[in-house]
Amino acid sequence: MPTEMDLKTGQHLGYKEAVLITNSSNPQLRGEVDDKYQYSCDNKDNRVHGWISSKSNPQIGFWVIMPSDEFRAGGPVKQDLTSHASSTSLAIFFSVHYAGADFGVRLRNGERWNKVFGPVFMYLNSDLDSTSIWEDAKRQAAQETKSWPYDFPLSQDFPHSNQRGEVTGRLFVNDRTITAAISAYVGLAQPGDAGSWQTNSKGYQFWSRSDKRGHFSIKGVREGIYNLYAWVPGVIGDYKHYADIIVRPGSKVGMGNIMYTPPRNGPTLWEIGIPDRTATEFYVPDPDSHLVNRLYVNHTEKYRQYGLWDRYTDLYPNQDLIYTVGVSDYRRDWFFAHVNRHVNTSYVPTTWQIVFNTSDVIRRGRYTLRIALASANMAEIQVRINKFKGVRPHFSTGLIGKDNAIARHGIHGLYRLYSVTISGSQLVEGTNTIYLRQSRPASPFIGTMYDYIRLEAPPQPSSNPNISNACTSINTTCVFNACWISDSLLFNVLLIYIFHSLLHCIQY
Known part of the structure; x- marks a missing residue:
C-alpha cells in the first residue's frame, strides 16, 4: 500500500480520500489510484x-x-x-x-x-x-x-456464555409454493418495523444463516426483548415475526416452523436482476485506464475501482440505457448504477427505458411493478408508463438516500422496496415502455443501484394464489382459509391467514 507521503504528493481526484499516486518510492504504485x-x-x-x-x-x-x-x-x-x-x-x-x-x-x-x-x-x-x-x-x-463470548471480562455488563440464550427455528418461504428458506439471514435485533435492523445502532444484533432445510440457530444471545427478522437471498422484501422474542439467561427459545410470505399480487411477467440486495449481477465496466487500482484487476469485486460513475457517460454519450425484455441480458446490458451523465462541466439526469411486449392485457386489472433498490444517494426515481414527455410521473420515490455507495465503491447501501400499481388501461397490446428517470442533477455521486425489478400480472381471479399454490407442492387438504399439511418433514404445520396478508405457522 502507499505511504502517507505518497498520498500527500499524489494527485487528489474527485474527493480528498482518492489519490492518483504519481511520485511513490515504490515504482509498482506509480500511476495507481488509492x-x-x-x-x-x-x-x-x-x-x-x-x-x-x-x-x-x-x-x-x-x-x-x-x-x-x-x-x-x-x-x-x-x-x-x-x-x-x-x-x-x-x-x-x-x-x-x-x-x-x-x-x-x-x-x-x-x-x-x-x-x-x-x-x-x-x-x-x-x-x-x-x-x-x-x-x-x-x-x-x-x-x-x-x-466468543469470552469468559475473561469481569464487567457485569458483559454476560458470559452461561448467561446467554439461544433461539432456534425453521423458516419457510410461501411464494406461490412453500419451500425451505435456504441460506436466509435470520437475526434478533431491537423491536421495530420489518427491515429496521438496517439502521439500528443502539442495540445488539445476533445473526445466523439457515441451512438448506431452513433450520437456523442463533446462539450467544444476550438477555433482552427482541424482534426476529429475516431476509432470503433470491426473495424480495423483509420478514419480521409478529411476536416479541424474550431471551433469558440460559434459555432456549424454540420458534418451531415460521413462514415468510413475500410481497406478490400476481404471476411474474418479467424480471431484471437477482433479488440479493446488491447490484453485483449487473454490468460493472472496467475503469478508466489511467485510474486503475491493480488489486482489483480481474477481481470479483471490480466495482471497487475508482471513477466507474463516469464510465456511464463513456458507454452512453448521447442516448440513455434501453433494456429490451427477452433480448437484453442484465449481466451486460444493465449498468450497475443509475447515475447522471457528464455533459461539459455539469451532470444531468438520465432516463432509462424498459421495453417489453404484452398480449391479452387485462384492461380492468391492476399490474404491479416491484422496484428493489440496493442503494440510493440523494436520488429520486420517477416512473412513467408509455409516455414520457409532457406527463407527470406515475410514481416517484421522492428524494431518498444518503448512503453514498456510488462514490465509495460499494455495490450496495441500504435496501428499499417499492411496489407500484399500474392500471391495465395504461398498457397496450404489443410494445410497452416503462421509463425510469433519476431526476436529481448536479453531482456524479447522485443516483441509485437497482437490486431487482419485476412486473407482475393482476391477481388470478379464480383463487387466492397464496393458498391454492402453497398447497400444491405437498400433501394437503385445504379447508376455507387454512391448509392442513400432513408431511413428516414439516411436523404437521397448520397455516392460518390472519388479517388477510400475514401467514403464521403454528406447530402442534
Missing part, C-alpha cells in the same frame, strides 16, 4: 484485517480481529472501512459510511443508554514469509470467533 473506501467490506466478512511489515526479518504482522458482530451497528451486511494507507487499522463499531448521516445513536430527554463495544482482539505474529503470516492470522480469527 482510496480507503476501496478496502471496505460487509460486517459479516470483516473478521480479520491488518498489516505485514515486509522490511523486518522475520516479517511481523499486526491484525485487528473482530470475533463477533453483536455490538456492531446495522446488521451483517452493513459496510465499513478496514485497514488503509498509511498503516491505519480500524476497529469500527458504527459509522455513517454506506448508511447516511441519519445513522447513529441519538438520545433525547434524559434517555439512558448502555452498550458494550468489544472486546476486540489485537494480534501480532511473525514468520519468514507473508503468506504464512496471513494464514496464521486467519486461523487465529477463526479461533477467537469460536471462543
Whole structure:
C-alpha cells in the first residue's frame, strides 16, 4: 500500500480520500489510484484485517480481529472501512459510511443508554514469509470467533456464555409454493418495523444463516426483548415475526416452523436482476485506464475501482440505457448504477427505458411493478408508463438516500422496496415502455443501484394464489382459509391467514 507521503504528493481526484499516486518510492504504485473506501467490506466478512511489515526479518504482522458482530451497528451486511494507507487499522463499531448521516445513536430527554463495544482482539505474529503470516492470522480469527463470548471480562455488563440464550427455528418461504428458506439471514435485533435492523445502532444484533432445510440457530444471545427478522437471498422484501422474542439467561427459545410470505399480487411477467440486495449481477465496466487500482484487476469485486460513475457517460454519450425484455441480458446490458451523465462541466439526469411486449392485457386489472433498490444517494426515481414527455410521473420515490455507495465503491447501501400499481388501461397490446428517470442533477455521486425489478400480472381471479399454490407442492387438504399439511418433514404445520396478508405457522 502507499505511504502517507505518497498520498500527500499524489494527485487528489474527485474527493480528498482518492489519490492518483504519481511520485511513490515504490515504482509498482506509480500511476495507481488509492482510496480507503476501496478496502471496505460487509460486517459479516470483516473478521480479520491488518498489516505485514515486509522490511523486518522475520516479517511481523499486526491484525485487528473482530470475533463477533453483536455490538456492531446495522446488521451483517452493513459496510465499513478496514485497514488503509498509511498503516491505519480500524476497529469500527458504527459509522455513517454506506448508511447516511441519519445513522447513529441519538438520545433525547434524559434517555439512558448502555452498550458494550468489544472486546476486540489485537494480534501480532511473525514468520519468514507473508503468506504464512496471513494464514496464521486467519486461523487465529477463526479461533477467537469460536471462543466468543469470552469468559475473561469481569464487567457485569458483559454476560458470559452461561448467561446467554439461544433461539432456534425453521423458516419457510410461501411464494406461490412453500419451500425451505435456504441460506436466509435470520437475526434478533431491537423491536421495530420489518427491515429496521438496517439502521439500528443502539442495540445488539445476533445473526445466523439457515441451512438448506431452513433450520437456523442463533446462539450467544444476550438477555433482552427482541424482534426476529429475516431476509432470503433470491426473495424480495423483509420478514419480521409478529411476536416479541424474550431471551433469558440460559434459555432456549424454540420458534418451531415460521413462514415468510413475500410481497406478490400476481404471476411474474418479467424480471431484471437477482433479488440479493446488491447490484453485483449487473454490468460493472472496467475503469478508466489511467485510474486503475491493480488489486482489483480481474477481481470479483471490480466495482471497487475508482471513477466507474463516469464510465456511464463513456458507454452512453448521447442516448440513455434501453433494456429490451427477452433480448437484453442484465449481466451486460444493465449498468450497475443509475447515475447522471457528464455533459461539459455539469451532470444531468438520465432516463432509462424498459421495453417489453404484452398480449391479452387485462384492461380492468391492476399490474404491479416491484422496484428493489440496493442503494440510493440523494436520488429520486420517477416512473412513467408509455409516455414520457409532457406527463407527470406515475410514481416517484421522492428524494431518498444518503448512503453514498456510488462514490465509495460499494455495490450496495441500504435496501428499499417499492411496489407500484399500474392500471391495465395504461398498457397496450404489443410494445410497452416503462421509463425510469433519476431526476436529481448536479453531482456524479447522485443516483441509485437497482437490486431487482419485476412486473407482475393482476391477481388470478379464480383463487387466492397464496393458498391454492402453497398447497400444491405437498400433501394437503385445504379447508376455507387454512391448509392442513400432513408431511413428516414439516411436523404437521397448520397455516392460518390472519388479517388477510400475514401467514403464521403454528406447530402442534
